[in-house]
Amino acid sequence: MASIGASPTPQTSMDLKNVQVFYTVGENATFQAEYETTSIVTEIFLHISPQGRESQVFLIENARDGQILFPLDLTTLGIYPFSRIYYWFEWSLIDGTKFSSAAFWFDYLDNRFEWQSQISEVIEIYWQVGDGTFAQSIFNTARTSIEDISEIIDAQLPQPLKIVVYSNPTDLQSALNFSDQTWIAGHANPALGMVFVSLPEGPNQQLELERQLPHEIMHLAEYQLAGPSYADQPVWLKEGLASIVELYPNSDYERVLQKAAANHTIVPLEDYCLNFPKDASGAFQAYAQSSSFVKFLREQYGSASLQQLILNYRGGMNCQEGFYNTFGINLQQAQNQWQKTILGINTNQVAWNNFSPYLALSAFLVISPVFSIFVHRRKGKLF
Known part of the structure; x- marks a missing residue:
């Protein structure tokens, strides 16, 4: 049964008691109550207002003899675990x-599991497995992350910051309805001030903590x-910024970038303005490119330029306009600089390699008719 609190409202002639909620996270909930009134009730409604979501109203059918027992399907409501849900009845x-x-x-709460918690005014931590030492490690990593982030952008984080730690990615994905994106290990809900990470037990747990948590806090x-x-900011910028503050960066990013450079499969950053690929390999390369590119921008132009870039996009500029107004060059020109400086790619040679097949084709199309005319004339002389 869920813990229940009530906010005071003016006294009415409707007597309501024994209000309870039972639920299974991500599946269903049952709202029940008893009421007494001397008037005849024609309809009863349930109002649901989840934290960070719009309110919804449901007609309660078959409420008889002062009894409310209303089952509600939660699968389509998109309610985040560990958020607060407000509700009330209307007659x-x-x-x-x-x-x-x-x-x-x-x-x-995600009541599929048992949870431990450590609550303060600044940070709330919820975790499944581990002792107080593990919780302190989470707290210390969060504090270090916040300090590092403040050196890049000036933003006031919500308080309390809520951190939810699952024991494996599968449980996190099912809780957040990301089961079709099996490569996701962490997630942030900025509107709710929550971050979710998955930290399996083992020798790499601390490394994963230092990678995932700073990323999501950013x-x-x-x-x-x-x-x-925020939703309209370029995805390469959001994910690139989040990646460069990881205390333990993903060591496979460099390998993926070098392979893409060797195979001439570096993707234009413009393709990452709106979204990342859904497949795991495409998404991984998108993260690797975005991380390296944003790190390059910071080294070349300073952290203040990245903050100004976000503000330009906030002002309504699109992906290309905001970039040009910040750096004075377009996105492709900056990508060429990055590829040459970081990946050692001769972009002029790449352009020639890409263009040369078309040049050869054009030459063939021009030369072929001339050659045909020449042959025809030669034949005329022979006869």
Whole structure:
């Protein structure tokens, strides 16, 4: 059963008691209550207002004899675990009068598992396996991450910062409805001030903590700076910034970049303005390119330029406009500089290699008719 709190409202003639909620995260919930009134009730509604989501209203059917027992399918509501859900009841009476109950709430914890918690005014930590030493390591990593992020962008993180640690990626993906994206190990919900990470037990747990947690906290900082434009900010910028603050960067990024450079499969950054590929290998290269490119921009132009870039996008500029107004060159020109400086790619040679087949084809199309005319004339002389 969920813990319940109520906010006071003016007294009404409707007597409501024994309000309870039972749920299984991501599946269903049952709302139940008892009520007494001297009037005839024609309809009863349930209002649901999850934290970070719009309110929804549901008609409660088959409520009889002052009993409410309402099952609700949660699979399509997109409610985040560990968020707070507010709800209240509304009655329509036969004389046209409407009554609303006080507002109740419960914390929508992932009740498939047992959780431990460490709560402070600044950071809330929820984890499954491990002792207080593990929780302290999470806290220390979060604090270091916040300090590092402040050196790149000036943004006030929400308080308390809520950190949820799953024991494996599969449980995290199922909780957040990401089961079709099996490469996801962490996630941030900036609107709720929450980060989710997955840290399996083993020798690499601390390394994963130092990689995932700073990455997701940076997304919260980006959201605070970008404001309503966060969803429209280039994906390569959001993920690139998040990657460069990882305390333990992914060592496979360099390998993937060198392979792409050797195979001439570096993707234009413009292709990563709106989204990343859904497949694991495509997404991994997108992360690798974005991380290296943003790191290059910071080294060449300074952290202040990255903050200004976010602000330019916040002002409504598109992916190309915001970049040009920040750096004075277009995105492709900057990518050419990055490829030459970091990857050692001769972009002029790459352009020639890409263009030469078309040049050869054009030459063939021009020369072929001339050669045919020449042969025809030679034949004429022979006869």
